[in-house]
Structures are given as C-alpha cells and as structure tokens.
Amino acid sequence: MGKHVVAAAADLPQGSRKRIEAEGRVIAVFNVRGEYFAINDRCPHEGGSLCTGRLSALTVSKVPGSYEWTREDEFIRCPWHGWEFDLRTGRSVCDPKTMRVRLYDVHVEHGEELVAEKTLVAETFPVRVEDDYVVIEI
Amino acid sequence: MPLASEDKSIDCPIDCPIDCDVHPTVPGMMALLPYLDPHWQEQVTDRGILSLDSIAYPPNLDFTVRRDLRAKGLDLAGMQDAVFGRWGAGQAILNCIYGVQMVHNADMGVAFTRALNDWIKAQWLDRDPRLAASIVLPMQDTPACLEELDRLGSNRQFVQALVLANGEEPYGKRQYWPIWEKLEKLNLPLGIHAGSSYHNPVTTLGWTNYYIEDYAAQTFGFQAQLANLVTEGVFVKYPQLKVVLIESGVTWLPGFIWRLAKFWRGVRREVPWVDRPPGDIIRDNVRMTIQPLDAPDEANALQKAIDQIQSEDFLLYASDYPHLRFEGDDVMPPNIPDSLHRKIMIDNPRATYKRLADMQTDLVGVR
Numbered sequence: 001m002g003k004h005v006v007a008a009a010a011d012l013p014q015g016s017r018k019r020i021e022a023e024g025r026v027i028a029v030f031n032v033r034g035e036y037f038a039i040n041d042r043c044p045h046e047g048g049s050l051c052t053g054r055l056s057a058l059t060v061s062k063v064p065g066s067y068e069w070t071r072e073d074e075f076i077r078c079p080w081h082g083w084e085f086d087l088r089t090g091r092s093v094c095d096p097k098t099m100r101v102r103l104y105d106v107h108v109e110h111g112e113e114l115v116a117e118k119t120l121v122a123e124t125f126p127v128r129v130e131d132d133y134v135v136i137e138i
Numbered sequence: 139m140p141l142a143s144e145d146k147s148i149d150c151p152i153d154c155p156i157d158c159d160v161h162p163t164v165p166g167m168m169a170l171l172p173y174l175d176p177h178w179q180e181q182v183t184d185r186g187i188l189s190l191d192s193i194a195y196p197p198n199l200d201f202t203v204r205r206d207l208r209a210k211g212l213d214l215a216g217m218q219d220a221v222f223g224r225w226g227a228g229q230a231i232l233n234c235i236y237g238v239q240m241v242h243n244a245d246m247g248v249a250f251t252r253a254l255n256d257w258i259k260a261q262w263l264d265r266d267p268r269l270a271a272s273i274v275l276p277m278q279d280t281p282a283c284l285e286e287l288d289r290l291g292s293n294r295q296f297v298q299a300l301v302l303a304n305g306e307e308p309y310g311k312r313q314y315w316p317i318w319e320k321l322e323k324l325n326l327p328l329g330i331h332a333g334s335s336y337h338n339p340v341t342t343l344g345w346t347n348y349y350i351e352d353y354a355a356q357t358f359g360f361q362a363q364l365a366n367l368v369t370e371g372v373f374v375k376y377p378q379l380k381v382v383l384i385e386s387g388v389t390w391l392p393g394f395i396w397r398l399a400k401f402w403r404g405v406r407r408e409v410p411w412v413d414r415p416p417g418d419i420i421r422d423n424v425r426m427t428i429q430p431l432d433a434p435d436e437a438n439a440l441q442k443a444i445d446q447i448q449s450e451d452f453l454l455y456a457s458d459y460p461h462l463r464f465e466g467d468d469v470m471p472p473n474i475p476d477s478l479h480r481k482i483m484i485d486n487p488r489a490t491y492k493r494l495a496d497m498q499t500d501l502v503g504v505r
Contacts, residue, residue, distance in 0.1 A: 061411040064371025065312075082404030094403040094415070 002138060003117075006038075009108050009132035019051040023138050027104060030055070030087065031134075032073045037087040038104035038136045039076070044092075048080030050101065056084065058093065105137040154228020155469075155483035156494060157221050159331075159384050159427045159456030162262050163203075163212040164189075164236045164254070173253035173260075181246065190237030190250070193352050194333055200462060207460040214265055221459050222268060225469045228501075229494055231297060232271040233384060234258050239302050239335040244278035248286075251276035255290060263295040267501060270494060272300035272329050275317065283317045291324045297493040298327045298382065303359035304334035310363075310370030318376050325492050327380035327425075330363055332356040360386040361394050364420065368398070371411040373423045380490055382425045385458060387432040392446035395420060421449045425490050427456035428482060429463045431471055439473035454490060455483040 004022040006029045012018055017030045019041055026041040028051035041051050055073040062068075075084045075093065084093040085101050092099040112129040127133060164170070166189045167182050174182065181187075195202045203212065210216040221230050238254055241247035251274050258271050273296045275283045290296050299321055301309065309330070321328055333356075339345045340355045360383055367373065367381065395417040402409075402416050412419070433439045444450065457469055464471065470479055488495055 056407075059407060059410040061413075064375055064409075064411045067410060082407075084407075094406060 003114075003135050004138065005114070005127060006106070006134040006136055009134055012036075012134050017051055019049070020136075022136070025138065027136060027138075028076075029106060029134065029136065030076070032087065036106040036108070036134055038106035039085065039087065039090060040102045040104075042101075043078040043080065043083060043085075044099055044101055045078065045083050046080055048078045050076050050078055050085065053077045053079045058084075058086075107135060108132050109135045153484060155226060155455050156487035156491070157225070157227040157230040157457050157459070158382070158454040158487050158491075159429065160217065160221055160230045160232050160459045161461070162217065162232050162234050162258060163460070164234065164257070169261075170250065170253040170257055173256040174249060178246065178249040178253075190240060192237050192240060192334070192336055193349055195235065195461075196349060202462075203460045204462045212460060214262060217459060218266065221457060224467045225457055225459075227268075227455075227457070229268050229270060229497065231491070231494075232258060232262055232269060233298075233300055233329060233331055234271070234274060235302075235331060235333055236274075238274065239277060239305065239333070240337075241278065242337070244276075244282070247278040248276040248282040251282075252286060252289075255286065259290075259293070259295065267497070270295055270297040270491070270497060272296065272298040273326070274300050277301055277305050277314075277335070280313055280317060284320055287317070287320050287324065287326075291320070291326065294493050294496055296326070297491045297497075298329045300329045300331060302333035302335060303330055303356055303363060303383075303386070304336075304338060304340055306335060306337050308363060308366035308370075310366035310368075310372050312370070315372070315375065318372055318379055322376040322379045325378075327382050327490060329382045329384050330360065330386070332360075332385040334359070356385075357387050357390050361390070364394070364424065365398055365416075368416045368419050369409050369412060371409070373419050374411045374413075377423075380423060380425065382427065382454065382490060384427045384456070385429065385461075386426055387430055388426050388428065388440070388453065389432045389443045391420075391426065392443050395447070417448070421447070421452065425452055425454055425486065427454045427458075428471065428474065429456045429458035429461075431473065433471075433473050435472055437472055438475050440471075441475050444475070444478070450478060450481055451486055451489065453478070453482045454487050 006020055007018055012031050014031050014034055019028050028039055028041040030037045041049050043050055054077045056075050056077050057072040058070050058075055060068045060070055074087050076087060077084050090100045090103045111127050111131045111133060114127050115129055167187050171179050191197060207220055210219055221227050234254060236254055238247055238250040241250060254274055263269050263271055273290050334340050340352050398416040
C-alpha cells in the first residue's frame with residue numbers, strides 16, 4: 001500500500017500513456033484530455049496488455065442504423081481480442097457485470113508535498129520540489 | 139416412451155400436445171386452380187404447370203413420406219389418423235411446403251401463394267377446428283406480403299407466417315422490416331422452415347448436385363438467417379417478434395451461439411444496437427422445433443445441448459408429418475429428457491403461439 005510516482009506531469013501529456021510496475025502489479029496510466037486514469041494493465045480475458053491498446057469512443061445506438069459517438073477516448077480496447085473497458089468504471093462493454101479491470105486512484109501532486117510527506121516508496125527517479133507529478137495509490 | 143396423452147395427468151384437449159410442424163400435401167396445381175383467378179388459371183393450364191416440385195423433398199422418396207403414412211393417404215383423414223389419433227396431439231400447425239417461393243415472376247408467385255393459403259384454409263382449417271396453419275408469405279414481393287397479412291392476419295386459424303430458410307435475401311435486411319413490424323403487431327411468429335426458393339444456391343460455394351447435400355446444407359441457411367436477424371437489429375426494432383426455426387436441426391445451435399457471441403465481444407462496435415450477447419437475444423426471441431434433433435439416440439443425449447442453450451423454453455414438439463423422422467408411434471425421441479416432455483409438447487408451444495390458447499378455449503367450449 002502506498003503512493004507511487006508514475007511520471008513527472010510534463011512527461012505524461014494529454015494523449016499519452018505509461019505502463020509502470022509497482023508492488024508486483026503492472027498498471028497502465030492514461031492522460032485523456034488532461035484527466036488521468038489508471039487500470040490494471042492485464043486484460044481479464046486472456047491477458048493482453050491494455051496499455052498497448054487503442055483508446056476509443058463508445059458508439060451507442062437507440063435503433064438499428066443510428067450511431068451516436070460518445071465519450072471519445074474513454075474506453076480502452078484490448079489489442080488481442082478487441083474487448084473494450086470503460087476507463088471510468090473498469091467495466092467491460094461486452095460483459096459489464098462480471099468482466100472488469102481494477103481501477104487505481106490517480107492524481108497530480110506537487111513535488112514539494114511529496115517530499116514533505118516522505119511516504120513515497122523508493123522511485124527510480126528524483127522528485128524535484130518545483131515540479132508536478134502523476135501519482136497512483138495502490 | 140409413452141405418449142404424453144396416455145399420461146393420466148394430461149387431460150385433452152386443453153392439455154394435449156401441440157404438433158408444431160405438420161405438412162399438408164398439395165396434390166398438384168389442379169388442386170389450387172379453384173383458388174386462382176381466371177388469368178392465372180389460364181396460365182397454369184396453357185403452360186401445363188402440373189406441380190411445383192424441386193430437388194427438396196422428392197415426393198416419392200420414403201424419407202419424404204413414411205410408407206405407412208402414404209398407405210393411409212396424405213389427405214385430411216390420413217393426417218388426422220396419425221397426428222391426432224396415433225400420436226395424440228390436441229392441436230396441430232400446418233406448414234405447407236409447396237414450391238410457390240421458386241416462381242420468379244412475382245405476380246405469379248403472389249397469385250400462387252394466395253391460392254395456396256386459401257386452399258389450406260378451405261381444405262384443412264375449415265374442416266377441423268384442431269388445426270391451425272401458417273400463412274405462406276410471397277417473399278418475391280414485400281407489399282404483397284403485407285397485403286396477404288392484411289387479408290388473413292386477423293383470421294385466428296392462422297397462427298404464424300412462413301418463409302423458407304433460403305430465400306432471395308437475408309431476412310434481417312430492411313426491405314423486409316415492414317413485414318416483421320406487421321407480424322409483431324398481429325402477434326404472429328415468423329416460422330422459418332427448411333427449404334429454398336432456389337434463387338440462390340443452397341451453399342455459398344455454388345450449386346451442388348445431390349439431394350443429400352441440399353438437405354444437409356439447410357443448417358447453413360438457418361445459421362446465416364439467425365446471425366443476420368440478430369446483427370441487423372430486427373429483435374431490437376421488434377422486440378416482441380418471435381422466430382421459430384422449423385426442421386432446422388437443433389444441436390448445431392450451441393456451437394453457433396458460442397461463435398457468434400465470441401466475435402460479438404470483439405467486434406460489436408460495428409453493430410452498436412446489439413447491446414447484449416447474441417445468445418441472450420436468441421433465447422428471448424427464437425424457438426426451434428424438435429424434428430430433426432441431429433443427436434445420437436442414447437437417453438438424455440440432448441441434455442447437454444439444452445444446458446448449453448441455457449433454456450428449457452426453447453424447443454417445440456413437432457412430428458414433421460409425413461416425413462420419416464421416427465418409426466412407429468414414439469413421437470418423442472428417446473434422447474429428450476423426460477422432465478422436459480410437458481414443456482416441449484404443451485407449455486412451450488402455447489407460450490410461443492398465443493393464438494392457440496384462444497383456439498383451445500373454443501375447443502373446450504365445444505366439448
């Protein structure tokens with residue numbers, strides 16, 4: 001249990017993603033239009049790496065032949081079999097009740113706070129007090 | 139296996155088996171002449187159209203007509219003797235398979251189909267209140283299908299509309315939606331029966347030579363129709379529409395559902411209106427008749443397939459009279475679990491064909 005620095009915020013700009021290992025887990029972190037999402041990297045279907053998947057929208061339809069493009073880039077599509085997962089809930093689109101990926105809390109913290117807290121598990125790069133960092137909590 | 143009607147807990151006619159696939163035999167085009175208007179009567183006689191036979195169901199093959207049934211005669215009395223007498227059904231649904239779908243001239247096809255429906259009504263339905271029938275649809279012409287449903291759909295003797303597994307186009311296509319809309323309104327299931335208009339080859343490979351291939355390949359047509367109805371969204375648009383696959387075989391279905399569901403999970407984005415697994419949709423909207431089952435004879439061999447379909451409401455009793463599906467009078471195949479007999483013979487048909495319940499009430503009133 002603890003906080004882990006994923007990256008300096010400047011190094012995870014909008015539209016980018018990063019796969020990190022922490023406490024024996026592999027976690028995929030996404031920056032979608034300035035909003036961060038962190039999920040288990042391993043697809044619960046067959047184990048594909050979700051971090052290497054394609055971000056996509058959800059097309060919804062009320063009647064056959066109608067297509068409504070919603071929530072652009074808020075779903076990650078597994079590169080292996082195309083299963084989609086909602087980055088906000090972790091639930092799959094095809095089987096939302098039983099098939100889901102774990103979500104992690106992810107946010108930005110200022111370097112100064114991080115240094116002051118001293119709760120950080122050892123990271124592989126130095127935290128500078130004047131910068132912002134993307135942090136996940138496990 | 140004893141007949142369900144011999145079971146003391148089952149009381150005719152309200153609690154008798156419902157035979158969901160009985161085939162009346164059209165003696166030939168001459169039988170339909172009285173139901174055609176003069177123009178088409180002249181076309182039939184001038185062209186010398188004696189019958190509308192195809193490679194399907196070769197009329198003199200013992201497989202098409204059981205010898206003992208042929209000997210009894212394939213008329214109303216012969217059918218009554220087998221279906222209601224020896225096999226103990228209380229009601230039966232007539233699905234008339236005659237080559238009207240093969241006719242390329244749409245006007246002629248429509249005229250022949252109307253005549254066929256009128257012949258079924260006059261020669262069968264009006265002569266036995268235990269009989270119901272399917273309205274044969276002239277699929278050469280969608281507006282004509284609507285007219286035929288306007289003409290006959292309010293007649294409670296008709297409990298279903300009938301098309302063949304292999305027609306002009308897949309049935310999920312939108313040009314057919316007005317027909318499905320009307321069926322839903324009329325509370326008539328769509329029966330899809332083995333057979334072909336032969337306007338397309340029965341296999342996707344092209345034309346084959348032999349009857350055995352033609353008959354075995356029917357399941358491909360059923361599979362393609364089922365996938366098409368689901369993916370085109372017919373059951374999203376018309377959620378109350380029931381489709382009954384008749385003489386389709388049964389045991390191919392679980393594997394096909396698996397395949398469809400598996401690919402839906404990965405590529406469902408192109409059909410976003412299909413918002414739940416295809417198997418769930420099929421369980422809600424589709425039914426199958428039990429002849430043929432395509433399963434080995436040992437006891438309970440079908441249980442696994444039923445478990446995989448995950449529904450005991452799915453199968454409907456059918457003798458497939460007069461086709462050769464079984465010898466003697468054991469109408470329920472030995473591989474169907476006993477515990478499902480009542481559901482398959484009575485409850486499931488009744489739930490599927492709502493109009494039959496009204497007819498049962500009338501029959502009880504007569505008694």
